[in-house]
Amino acid sequence: MHRSAPRLTRILACAAVPVMLVVAGCSSDSDSKGSGSDTGSSSSEGSSPDTKQSAATVEPAKFAKLPQPCKALASKTIEELVPKVKNKAGTAGTSSDTGVRGSCSWNGLEDKGVKGSNYRWLDVSFQRFESEAGLGSGEERAKDAYEKEVAKTRATDGAKGVKTSPAAGVGEEATAIGFGLKKTGEDFKYATIVARTGNVVVTLGYNGAGYAGAKTPDASALMKDAVTAAKEATTSVAKAN
Structure with a gap:
């Protein structure tokens, strides 16, 4: 061939x-x-x-802004939870970006004469997460931050008798953490609510002690008031948007 x-x-x-x-x-x-x-x-x-x-592609963040922390709770709520509050307008925490993070606190000492004095402290903080392609949706990031905040609160240094339970009716998910703590020579009771709504994590802390013979706050009553305030703070996120 x-x-x-x-x-x-x-x-x-x-x-x-x-x-x-x-x-x-x-x-x-x-x-x-x-x-x-x-x-x-x-x-x-x-x-x-x-x-x-x-x-x-990631899911867009639900909330684009945060409420003003010092206006997240009504004046009536603050007066009820913090008798003889020093500054009803609250003390704002420092933040480099108030659109992402913000906080406010109130405290007061109610003097009852020979019956001693009741001290109360109330604070609320907000943290918002944007949706980012490399990090995930704002909601996913908020869920992760929520779980870390719960773990952090449970591990508070010196906390005794830590009790954790769901906080019903607060945001999309919420956890109530209660414990006792000894400081300034007194027995303090703490009630903290960590909640998540959309892409925002809300943490509300409420604690108190009895000085000069006043009774230590009842833990269950303190927690009940904290849950009520946390519902109000969480609802303020939706109102701000």
């Missing part, structure tokens, strides 16, 4: 060069076409616009 002149010329030319070059440049016509076809298929799959877009 006779080979065509062009094909014979090509075979002879390939035979005259080193083996490495023959492998690289002198493959058959059918091999070249197959290789080109495979390369095109692989490139197409790797650069699929739909795949890239899907990986970069």
Whole structure:
């Protein structure tokens, strides 16, 4: 069987060069076409616009801003929980970005003469999370922060008799943490509510002690008041948006 002149010329030319070059440049016509076809298929799959877009898409954050922390609780609530409050307007915490994080606190000492004095402290803080392609949706990030805050509160240094339970009716999920703590020579009772609503985590702390013979606050009563205040604080997020 006779080979065509062009094909014979090509075979002879390939035979005259080193083996490495023959492998690289002198493959058959059918091999070249197959290789080109495979390369095109692989490139197409790797650069699929739909795949890239899907990986970069995250659910938009539910809430775009936070309420003013010192206005998140009504004046009536503050007066009831903190008798003889020093500053009804509250003391705002420092924040480099009030659109992402903010807090406020109130405290007061009710002097009952020979019956001693009742001290109360109330604080509330807010933390908002944006949706980011590399980190996840705002809600997912808030869920993670919520769980970490609960764990952090439970591990408060010196806390005794820590009790944890769900806080019903507060945001989308909430945990109530109660414990006792000895400081300034007195027995303090603490009630903390950590809640999440959408992409925002709300933490409300309420504690108190009895001085000069006054009774230590009842833990269950303290927690009940904290839950009521936490509901109000969490609701303020939706109102702000």
